[in-house]
Amino acid sequence: MKNLIIRRLQRAMLLVAILFPLSSADADSFVSNDAKLDYEVQGTGAAVFILHGGLTSREDLRLLIEHLAKNYQVVALDSREHGKSSNSTLQISYELMASDVQNLAAHLGLTDITVIGQSDGGITALTTALTKPALVARLILIGASFSHVIIPKASKEYLISTQWPIEMDRTNFPGKFLDDYLKGGRKMQDYQPWFGKLARMWTTSPNYTTEELGTVKAPTLVVNGDHEDVPLAHTTALFEALPNAQLFIVPGASHFLHTEKPELLHQAISRFLAE
Numbered sequence: 001m002k003n004l005i006i007r008r009l010q011r012a013m014l015l016v017a018i019l020f021p022l023s024s025a026d027a028d029s030f031v032s033n034d035a036k037l038d039y040e041v042q043g044t045g046a047a048v049f050i051l052h053g054g055l056t057s058r059e060d061l062r063l064l065i066e067h068l069a070k071n072y073q074v075v076a077l078d079s080r081e082h083g084k085s086s087n088s089t090l091q092i093s094y095e096l097m098a099s100d101v102q103n104l105a106a107h108l109g110l111t112d113i114t115v116i117g118q119s120d121g122g123i124t125a126l127t128t129a130l131t132k133p134a135l136v137a138r139l140i141l142i143g144a145s146f147s148h149v150i151i152p153k154a155s156k157e158y159l160i161s162t163q164w165p166i167e168m169d170r171t172n173f174p175g176k177f178l179d180d181y182l183k184g185g186r187k188m189q190d191y192q193p194w195f196g197k198l199a200r201m202w203t204t205s206p207n208y209t210t211e212e213l214g215t216v217k218a219p220t221l222v223v224n225g226d227h228e229d230v231p232l233a234h235t236t237a238l239f240e241a242l243p244n245a246q247l248f249i250v251p252g253a254s255h256f257l258h259t260e261k262p263e264l265l266h267q268a269i270s271r272f273l274a275e
Contacts, residue, residue: 029085032103033096038084039077039104043069047113048273049101050076051121053143054198055177057083061118064258067266072114072273077104079121081194083183092197094120094206098127105135114273116140118258123206129216130208139220140269141238143230143255146208150234159199164192213241220245221272223265225253246272 027040040058048068052060058076065076078085080100081092090096101124105113115136117125122144129136166188168175174195181191220242224235226249239247248268250257258265 030104030107032100032107033080033088034090035080035088035100036086037077037080037100037104039075041108042066042074042076043072045072046273047105047108047110048072048074049105049113049115049125050074051097051101051115051117051124052076052079052082053119053121054202055082055174055180057180057183059083059180061121061258063262064116064266064269067262068269068273071270075104075108075110075113077101078184079124081197083180085184087184087186087194092201094123094127094201095131097124098131101125101128102132102135111135112137114138114140116142116269117144118142119144119255126208126216127206129218129220130212133215133217136218138273139216139218140223140272141220142223142258142265143225143228144222144238145230145234146206146213146238146241147234148203148205148207150231151203156203159203160196164195166191210237210241213238214243216242217244219272219275221248221269222246223248223250223257223268225250225255225257225260227252227254228257229255 027038029036029038042065050058050061050065052058057078058065061076065074068074079097081087101115113135115125115128117123122141125139126141126144126146129139164174168178170176170178222235222239222245224230224232226232239245250261250264253261
């Protein structure tokens with residue numbers, strides 16, 4: 001009877017391994033600018049860094065990570081204050097997160113990297129290209145802005161002044177991102193000051209001019225949904241200011257086009273990287 005139970009358990013474990021294979025990603029961490037950053041490396045080939053949006057973690061871009069890891073060495077990190085990365089005493093900023101990307105590339109011994117970013121990750125990617133142009137070979141910006149002035153005054157006041165309850169609605173903003181917040185062992189009683197640090201960043205930055213964008217030499221793919229939070233006029237201004245850019249507007253998509261239209265996004269990115 002005991003042997004029968006053991007054999008059944010072994011068969012069950014084998015079936016689980018077949019149906020749910022473990023990721024081949026190697027997860028690790030390193031310290032950068034007063035924060036312990038959690039990241040993973042998956043695949044082989046040219047290095048592609050993937051940066052997620054605000055309030056989320058790298059899991060939000062898991063479909064893109066798995067797709068690109070078939071042909072590239074993908075480096076995906078949880079930004080400081082997000083996911084499994086630690087909080088910091090420093091005020092979070094795009095410049096600080098861009099410095100984290102530079103430090104991680106140096107830590108891994110990588111140069112000439114492609115940087116892909118969605119939302120806040122896109123702004124961080126753009127900041128990396130502006131502050132460390134020799135590092136960035138190619139750039140892909142998804143739902144990114146280059147100036148905080150596009151955020152209406154009422155929206156800024158809402159972000160700065162709203163007091164979030166510990167029991168939040170998990171179907172709406174920002175409650176639907178709580179799982180990512182809690183991954184790093186964070187507590188709900190600390191949510192308000194954490195969100196406040198992000199709100200200060202969102203409502204005061206970035207502050208780039210079209211003249212500054214004109215200094216970005218890396219080939220760039222600008223991606224946006226046709227029903228985006230970022231106005232299409234702002235996206236086209238970004239595209240027109242970058243001297244070596246392509247533009248892809250995803251039909252029927254919003255700020256979350258990476259989960260709404262992943263096949264279209266993956267196809268566009270793969271073609272861009274193959275050029």
